[in-house]
Structure formats: structure tokens, C-alpha cells
Amino acid sequence: MMRPRLALVPGEPAGIGPELVVRAAQLDWDATLVVYGDAARLRRAADALSLPLHLHAPGDVAGSPRSLEIIDIPHPVAVMPGIPAPANAASVVEALTRAARACLAGHCDGMVTGPVHKAAINDGGIPFTGTTGLLAAEAGCEVVMMLANPAMRVALQTVHLPLRAVPDAITPEALARTLRIVDGALRTQFGIAEPIITVLGLNPHAGEDGHLGREELDIIAPALARLREEGLQLLGPLPADTAFLPDKLRGVDAVLAMYHDQGLPVLKHADFAHAVNITLGLPFPRVAVDHGTALDLAGRGLADPSSLFAAIRCATTLARRVAPV
Structure with missing residues (x-):
């Protein structure tokens, strides 16, 4: 198959997810990463890390290995690293839902998710037990x-x-x-x-x-x-x-x-x-990091991206295996 397209959701905007995505953008992957999230939040994370980041709409020609496709889903409330904002719960859930639907529709070949702060989403008035349950409900299957x-x-x-x-x-x-x-x-x-x-x-x-x-x-x-x-x-x-x-x-x-x-x-x-x-x-590969939002590390440039990198590599491999012949 051609390079897999992976829907990439940073997760909790106040946690380390956006920083990990910026670090992922610095590498050349065997897949096209399509980020579902707040473009402005990613740019602020890139500035805080002093790393280059180019975001472009799907279909546009990527400018460099430090480029990511973006489906911009803005957060209604400004984000302070390390401080979850329940008012942003709906935008976090929307990013996960739209990424899942893109996979179900065949627009993306797999999904990679960052850490999500369940309490912040519930405090925002949205019943939420986790990303796994949300994806199972969207796909209508047991997982x-x-x-x-x-x-x-x-x-x-x-x-x-x-x-x-x-x-x-x-x-x-x-x-x-x-x-x-x-x-x-x-x-x-x-x-x-x-x-x-x-x-x-x-x-x-x-x-x-x-x-x-x-x-x-x-x-x-x-x-x-x-x-x-x-x-x-x-x-x-x-x-x-x-x-x-x-x-x-x-x-x-x-x-x-x-x-x-x-x-x-x-x-x-x-x-x-x-x-x-x-x-x-699920009818598509979904791979997530194995850690939490690490609010104590957010905004400090100390987050280890190893698990996200491993998730991208794993999702790429799985997407190639389950692709139709």
C-alpha cells in the first residue's frame, strides 16, 4: 500500500500531548500524520520547545519533514500548561470522534492517540470513561x-x-x-x-x-x-x-x-x-501512549516522546498489515 495515513490526536491540551506531537513532527515517518486538534496550541508548544513546526491543510504539499497535516479543532478556552480546562472538554472529544470517523470512513488507515485527562472531560459535563470506550461506541463493536x-x-x-x-x-x-x-x-x-x-x-x-x-x-x-x-x-x-x-x-x-x-x-x-x-x-488499528497526561511536566520541555514514537511505528506497521490487497 501507499504510505498509511494516521489520524493523530494530541489528547489533553494542558498536558504533554501537544509537546509530544511537536517532537514527532521533527522526524520523517513512514506514514502521513494527520493531526486532529488545535493548531494554535501546537504552535505555542513548538515555540515553547524552540522547535520548527509547519502545519498545512490536507492535500497541500508538505514543506519539510517538520510538517504535519492539520484538521484544526480549536479549543474555546486558552490553555495553560499543567492546568486542565474543563471548558475544552467538548473540543477534545470532538477531535477523538472526528479522527475515529475518518478511520471508519477510510480517510485514515489508523489512529494514534495521546493521553487524555478523563476527569477534566467529566468535569466539563461530558460522561467519559476513556478513549477506548468512545471508539468502541463509534465503531459499534466490543474491544x-x-x-x-x-x-x-x-x-x-x-x-x-x-x-x-x-x-x-x-x-x-x-x-x-x-x-x-x-x-x-x-x-x-x-x-x-x-x-x-x-x-x-x-x-x-x-x-x-x-x-x-x-x-x-x-x-x-x-x-x-x-x-x-x-x-x-x-x-x-x-x-x-x-x-x-x-x-x-x-x-x-x-x-x-x-x-x-x-x-x-x-x-x-x-x-x-x-x-x-x-x-x-476495532475495524482499524488504534494505538495510544501507555502513560498519562503528566501535568507536572507540561510546558517544561521534559516529556519523553518514546511511547508516542513507538505508538506511531506500531500503528504504521498494523495499518500496512490490515490494508486491503
Whole structure:
């Protein structure tokens, strides 16, 4: 295919997102980056970093490697770095929505998103649980969150739930839905013909044969057995404290953790700078940074762009793989 077109949304305007996008503009990518956001905010970020930035409308000839296409979505309220403005919530959501619709319409081949401040959007009067949920609603499909870095891929059975609510959310139906999405995405988006997925247990030692909890015996193991009959290659349920050892990960294409802090601390410890957040199940690739808005770093020129750069590279690769022949 030709160079993929990636919709790039900076995210929270008061956070480090605009600065990361300006740094991305300094490099020559194997994709065309189309920014959905406030052009004036990007120019102010470029001035603060003393970096060149040329923004041009889609279709115009780029002036240099430091050029970005821009779909200008102005913020109604002036932005102070590090201080979220709930009055800008609607423009942030509009940028995400328009970028998603561009991907669904085929105008863009994939989507890269910066960090979003959920509280600021909710404080602006817009119910918002996160970008992943917004994209799933726009596409009308069920999705799974998976973080990845060069060391491993970790998908999540439950995401932002309090620990008290996790066991009740782990059902045979929910496990089957998640594992089918992960298996399908590994095949279609990642080009893995026969993916192998390790499934973690919920309890310490994966329940210790029922002595430390029965979720593995009553729910997880039977669900895996039924999915194996469909052809899925699944290992587990395995104890989480040993499943991430190098010899256990060898040959494994993804790990399914039962809850957020069971799997992600291990992945981020292994390589936080190059980790990305991938939404599985969408009809287009969506890759995000794996960190937050870092309001304490905004406007200081200290933000590390490594995760955004990794997200752009990952989205470019995925866009090429899922492009129609």
C-alpha cells in the first residue's frame, strides 16, 4: 500500500500531548500524520520547545519533514500548561470522534492517540470513561485493551475496576469474548497464523487446586477447555507470579491478565518507555501512549516522546498489515 495515513490526536491540551506531537513532527515517518486538534496550541508548544513546526491543510504539499497535516479543532478556552480546562472538554472529544470517523470512513488507515485527562472531560459535563470506550461506541463493536512492548503483549480481562468487583466480572461468557477478540486480532492485525495465549489465574498460585479460591476450577479452566475445542491455543490458567518468567514467555504471543495491576506492572517494568496501548477488535488499528497526561511536566520541555514514537511505528506497521490487497 501507499504510505498509511494516521489520524493523530494530541489528547489533553494542558498536558504533554501537544509537546509530544511537536517532537514527532521533527522526524520523517513512514506514514502521513494527520493531526486532529488545535493548531494554535501546537504552535505555542513548538515555540515553547524552540522547535520548527509547519502545519498545512490536507492535500497541500508538505514543506519539510517538520510538517504535519492539520484538521484544526480549536479549543474555546486558552490553555495553560499543567492546568486542565474543563471548558475544552467538548473540543477534545470532538477531535477523538472526528479522527475515529475518518478511520471508519477510510480517510485514515489508523489512529494514534495521546493521553487524555478523563476527569477534566467529566468535569466539563461530558460522561467519559476513556478513549477506548468512545471508539468502541463509534465503531459499534466490543474491544479489548492490550499493552505491548518489545518484551511482551499483555491483554486485560477487566480494566478499570476496583478489586472487589473483579471476581464477579470474570464469567465464562466474558472470557470467551475477550479471548476470541485477542486471538482474532493476533491473526489478522499481527499476522500470527496460530497464536499462543497464556491465561493467568485470578488467585495466588492460580487457586492452589481450590484451596486459595475456586474461580480457576469453576470458571476459567472450563472456559479455556471450550475455547480450545474451537481451535484457540491457550495455556493456563497459570500462576501470575511465574507466568512472566522468560522461559514461560518463550513462544507465547500474548498474556491475558485478569485485572489491570496483575499484568501491567510487569510489562511496564520490563520496558516502560517503549510500551503502547493497542485497542483490539476495532475495524482499524488504534494505538495510544501507555502513560498519562503528566501535568507536572507540561510546558517544561521534559516529556519523553518514546511511547508516542513507538505508538506511531506500531500503528504504521498494523495499518500496512490490515490494508486491503
